[in-house]
Amino acid sequence: MSPVYHTVRLASETDFDGWRDAARRLALNEIEPGAITWQVGDGDDLFSDATPLPEAPPGATMNVPRDFVEKAKAVICHRDPARFGLLYRILFRLRSEPHLMKIASDPDIIALREHEKSVRRDIHKMRAFVRFVKVGQGEDERFVAWFEPDHYIVERNADFFVRRFAGMRWTILTPHASADWDGDSLVIGPGATRADAPLEDAANDLWRTYFTNIFNPARLKVKAMQAEMPKKYWRNLPEASLIPDLIKNADRSAREMLERMPTMPAPHHAKVQEKHWSKPEEHAPEDATSIPELRRQAESCRRCPLWQDATQTVFGEGPETAEIIFVGEQPGDQEDIAGKPFVGPAGRVFDEVIDEAGIAREKLYVTNAVKHFKFEPRGKRRIHQKPNAGEVKACRWWIDHEIGLIKPALVVAMGATAAQSLLGKAIPITRMRGEIVTRDDGVQVFLTIHPSFILRIREPDEAQAERARFVKDMQAVKALMGV
Amino acid sequence: MSAPSLAQKLAILADAAKYDASCASSGGAGRNSLKSKGIGSTEGSGICHSYAPDGRCISLLKILLTNFCIYDCVYCVNRSSSNVRRARFTIDEVVNLTLDFYKRNYIEGLFLSSGVIRSPDETMAEMVEIARRLRIDHAFHGYIHLKMIPEASRDLIAQAGLYADRLSINVELPTDEGVKRLAPQKKPETIRVSMARLREKIEEKSEPTMRTKKRQRFAPAGQSTQMIVGADAATDSDILSTSARLYSGYHLRRVYYSAFSPIPDSSSALPLVRPPLMREHRLYQADWLMRFYGFERNEIVAGRPDGMLDLDIDPKLAWALVNRHAFPLDVNRAPREMLLRIPGIGTKVVTRMLDIRRYKRLRIEDVARLCQSIAKVRPFIVADGWSPRGMTDEENLRGRLVPAPKQLSLF
Numbered sequence: 001m002s003p004v005y006h007t008v009r010l011a012s013e014t015d016f017d018g019w020r021d022a023a024r025r026l027a028l029n030e031i032e033p034g035a036i037t038w039q040v041g042d043g044d045d046l047f048s049d050a051t052p053l054p055e056a057p058p059g060a061t062m063n064v065p066r067d068f069v070e071k072a073k074a075v076i077c078h079r080d081p082a083r084f085g086l087l088y089r090i091l092f093r094l095r096s097e098p099h100l101m102k103i104a105s106d107p108d109i110i111a112l113r114e115h116e117k118s119v120r121r122d123i124h125k126m127r128a129f130v131r132f133v134k135v136g137q138g139e140d141e142r143f144v145a146w147f148e149p150d151h152y153i154v155e156r157n158a159d160f161f162v163r164r165f166a167g168m169r170w171t172i173l174t175p176h177a178s179a180d181w182d183g184d185s186l187v188i189g190p191g192a193t194r195a196d197a198p199l200e201d202a203a204n205d206l207w208r209t210y211f212t213n214i215f216n217p218a219r220l221k222v223k224a225m226q227a228e229m230p231k232k233y234w235r236n237l238p239e240a241s242l243i244p245d246l247i248k249n250a251d252r253s254a255r256e257m258l259e260r261m262p263t264m265p266a267p268h269h270a271k272v273q274e275k276h277w278s279k280p281e282e283h284a285p286e287d288a289t290s291i292p293e294l295r296r297q298a299e300s301c302r303r304c305p306l307w308q309d310a311t312q313t314v315f316g317e318g319p320e321t322a323e324i325i326f327v328g329e330q331p332g333d334q335e336d337i338a339g340k341p342f343v344g345p346a347g348r349v350f351d352e353v354i355d356e357a358g359i360a361r362e363k364l365y366v367t368n369a370v371k372h373f374k375f376e377p378r379g380k381r382r383i384h385q386k387p388n389a390g391e392v393k394a395c396r397w398w399i400d401h402e403i404g405l406i407k408p409a410l411v412v413a414m415g416a417t418a419a420q421s422l423l424g425k426a427i428p429i430t431r432m433r434g435e436i437v438t439r440d441d442g443v444q445v446f447l448t449i450h451p452s453f454i455l456r457i458r459e460p461d462e463a464q465a466e467r468a469r470f471v472k473d474m475q476a477v478k479a480l481m482g483v
Numbered sequence: 484m485s486a487p488s489l490a491q492k493l494a495i496l497a498d499a500a501k502y503d504a505s506c507a508s509s510g511g512a513g514r515n516s517l518k519s520k521g522i523g524s525t526e527g528s529g530i531c532h533s534y535a536p537d538g539r540c541i542s543l544l545k546i547l548l549t550n551f552c553i554y555d556c557v558y559c560v561n562r563s564s565s566n567v568r569r570a571r572f573t574i575d576e577v578v579n580l581t582l583d584f585y586k587r588n589y590i591e592g593l594f595l596s597s598g599v600i601r602s603p604d605e606t607m608a609e610m611v612e613i614a615r616r617l618r619i620d621h622a623f624h625g626y627i628h629l630k631m632i633p634e635a636s637r638d639l640i641a642q643a644g645l646y647a648d649r650l651s652i653n654v655e656l657p658t659d660e661g662v663k664r665l666a667p668q669k670k671p672e673t674i675r676v677s678m679a680r681l682r683e684k685i686e687e688k689s690e691p692t693m694r695t696k697k698r699q700r701f702a703p704a705g706q707s708t709q710m711i712v713g714a715d716a717a718t719d720s721d722i723l724s725t726s727a728r729l730y731s732g733y734h735l736r737r738v739y740y741s742a743f744s745p746i747p748d749s750s751s752a753l754p755l756v757r758p759p760l761m762r763e764h765r766l767y768q769a770d771w772l773m774r775f776y777g778f779e780r781n782e783i784v785a786g787r788p789d790g791m792l793d794l795d796i797d798p799k800l801a802w803a804l805v806n807r808h809a810f811p812l813d814v815n816r817a818p819r820e821m822l823l824r825i826p827g828i829g830t831k832v833v834t835r836m837l838d839i840r841r842y843k844r845l846r847i848e849d850v851a852r853l854c855q856s857i858a859k860v861r862p863f864i865v866a867d868g869w870s871p872r873g874m875t876d877e878e879n880l881r882g883r884l885v886p887a888p889k890q891l892s893l894f
Contacts, residue, residue: 099841099842102838102839102841102842103838103839103842103843104835104836104838104839104853105835105839105845105848105849105850105852105853107852110852124530127530128530128531128532128533129532129533130588131587131588131589132586132587132588133587134586134587143586143587145588160524160526162517163515163516163517163524163526164515164516164522164523164524165516165522165586165588166515166516166517166519166520166521166522167516167519167520167521167522167622168522168586183520201587203583203584203587203589205490206489206490206493206580206583206584207584207587207589209490209493209494209497210493210497210544210546210584211533211535211541212494213493213494213495213497213498213501214497214498214500214501214535214541214545215501215535215536215537216501216502216535216537216539216744217537218744218745218757218758219537219538219539219742219744219758219760220536220537220538221536221537221538221539221760222536222538223538224534224538225534225535225536225537225538228531228534228540229533229534237533239533243536246535246536247536250536254745254757256747257745257746257747258745258755258756258757263566263748264566265563265564265565265566266563266564266565266566268563269555269563269564272553272555272563273555273563275553276553276668277553277555277668299672300672308659309728311675311676311678311679311732312672312675312676312679333732336679336732337679337682337683337732338679338683339676339679375731377727377728377730377731377732377780378731378779379730379731379773379774379777380730380731380734381731382731382732
């Protein structure tokens with residue numbers, strides 16, 4: 001049996017619905033891609049003897065991946081006359097190769113992707129390089145642009161301009177089609193010529209002034225410019241006429257910049273310096289006599305290198321008359337950002353637990369053994385790192401002063417780092433938990449875990465039990481103090 | 484001296500802004516002018532409306548409100564001791580320029596920066612007022628990027644975030660010592676705390692509110708920063724570690740690297756040479772590897788004894804040449820994280836290879852059709868129909884892959 005040839009006539013270059021209807025009927029009748037000719041408009045009558053399109057068999061269905069439909073809608077805007085056939089070929093293959101769209105290395109899929117990319121790029125460049133010229137004033141104000149796209153994209157792209165310039169009346173003219181927005185409705189009309197659009201806008205001069213001055217002659221990269229703004233667009237861009245001269249003179253301008261000797265400071269400079277920057281140097285700090293003073297001094301602490309990566313010093317917080325000082329390990333991510341101790345996840349556990357034990361946080365002074373956040377950056381997160389002995393030792397200077405100024409009846413060391421800081425040596429916290437150690441200077445130190453320990457336990461029951469023990473510890477602290 | 488015209492001011496205040504690297508208008512929430520019948524839209528990805536011969540995109544109207552400045556940062560053309568011509572826009576001039584340019588489709592919006600006059604708060608308040616008039620008085624929905632003055636008050640930062648798509652605070656230089664030396668009146672501590680406050684505010688506002696479940700608008704395109712490269716002695720390793728700290732600490736969308744460019748009337752404390760554009764380029768590539776390819780900073784600079792990236796080859800290829808034991812990788816079996824480490828293969832190609840792998844095995848021809856240049860990839864992979872044999876360990880592998888040196892220009 002000799003093959004039956006079919007000719008499909010589409011209403012326009014971008015007649016997607018027409019293509020889809022025809023493609024559906026043909027594919028459901030198993031018509032091979034090679035047996036179809038696609039035409040736009042009435043065309044010549046060379047194939048007038050072709051058979052009419054077959055009806056789809058009753059009840060037959062065809063499922064097509066959404067991805068294909070979306071790409072096809074874009075590709076139909078391509079100027080390549082072979083696009084209708086390419087789309088049909090893929091559609092036809094999809095029936096027996098349902099995963100075809102995922103085979104990115106398939107030559108048909110590559111062609112589809114390249115076509116789609118080319119259309120997308122053309123759409124993008126139209127959004128970038130359409131230049132409106134204002135005509136008329138007041139009530140008659142309108143904006144008209146002339147643009148020469150590579151593909152049949154005006155209709156597909158018009159909605160973008162509606163969304164962007166809803167409050168204006170505008171017309172975009174191209175050789176193939178035009179789009180007109182009167183503030184309420186969009187009309188796609190026939191093509192136009194360059195002569196139909198106005199040429200110069202009063203704002204063009206200002207725009208050229210901007211273009212000239214935003215260019216840095218010391219960084220000439222002509223190829224990079226042309227890759228993104230090919231010459232074919234230049235004739236419709238008001239600033240493009242400046243480019244050859246800017247390039248030609250760039251070397252000279254840059255060399256002039258390099259060679260211009262440093263000059264004497266501008267005359268007003270001395271006055272500015274005098275007025276804004278001549279405040280007397282702060283004299284060296286003496287020993288602080290209050291917590292706020294101590295906190296201010298700690299802001300510029302350089303006793304260990306941890307300040308370099310941290311945002312700020314996170315100092316202790318609470319009343320200077322507190323009877324208890326709680327000492328944690330070091331600020332975490334959120335404490336570092338907020339500049340306050342115990343505001344992160346562990347801080348929330350701490351708040352809940354002391355609340356449960358009946359201790360009021362506002363009566364406590366809460367601080368950390370180390371005042372700067374130590375971390376390792378990983379992507380968008382900062383991974384907490386344990387401070388080493390040197391860092392703990394360096395920061396003890398602040399803890400000692402905090403204790404000295406507040407003179408609490410009890411200091412609670414939460415976790416090994418806090419204990420090490422307060423007692424000057426490594427302490428097996430889990431074993432000595434709940435005990436009180438009296439230091440040589442008479443300060444009493446209660447040993448317990450750090451609340452973050454509870455957060456690290458994966459097993460919910462275990463975590464619950466650990467939390468209950470922590471509440472018990474806090475109840476013991478409360479009993480000790482009678483707060 | 485007569486008052487300068489608008490065009491003269493534009494010339495001065497655009498010239499003053501040309502050293503700023505950022506011009507991006509992407510990453511914001513979608514928005515358009517259909518309802519308000521105002522003008523402007525943002526749809527996620529930015530649009531470059533023109534390109535200057537320096538190869539840089541022009542997306543935003545990038546200007547300074549004024550180039551008068553009380554600071555005396557050595558590297559800045561606007562420092563108080565500089566002899567450049569000074570000018571100052573009025574609030575309305577900036578608003579009208581933005582609208583006039585936007586309506587003609589020259590720009591995506593405004594990138595406003597400023598020298599500091601009188602006080603940080605006074606300057607910042609004027610910048611915020613410009614953004615407010617655009618948004619509220621003129622129903623402008625285009626992109627707005629405000630360069631924050633780090634010393635500005637919390638209240639002004641909060642207002643700026645209501646109107647702007649993106650806020651940025653420049654860290655200026657990669658190290659605190661660099662800032663202290665070249666920008667003696669700027670405080671790195673203040674800059675860091677300002678970035679922290681921005682992160683805090685952005686996070687706070689991105690939580691749905693209890694009452695409406697709606698998110699409040701606050702700088703939807705996040706925050707970014709810029710540092711100058713090549714004005715001080717900081718190495719690439721220093722620079723990348725600063726970036727890693729900034730990304731992880733303040734959740735910046737972008738860190739911009741701006742090759743220090745000689746400025747007119749420059750100070751003798753600075754290198755008066757052509758800006759190190761290739762170094763800038765390599766830093767952007769390395770930055771990209773950290774953000775999208777799962778590389779850590781130390782991996783990228785490991786094997787570079789002077790802490791500087793290789794200028795001849797891209798950092799991914801440089802890493803692969805040092806870590807040849809990790810290759811060749813079998814493209815039919817290697818996990819995504821490893822595929823991302825193959826030189827010459829980008830994130831898109833990796834996704835496509837993984838998609839294909841679900842249905843068929845990859846032949847070398849498939850890989851060739853997916854990537855730009857198979858020559859660069861071949862020594863590092865195994866595919867059906869291809870094995871590099873000893874090629875991966877070949878001594879001259881680098882020589883094969885590095886482009887032949889170009890004739891140097893006389894100037």
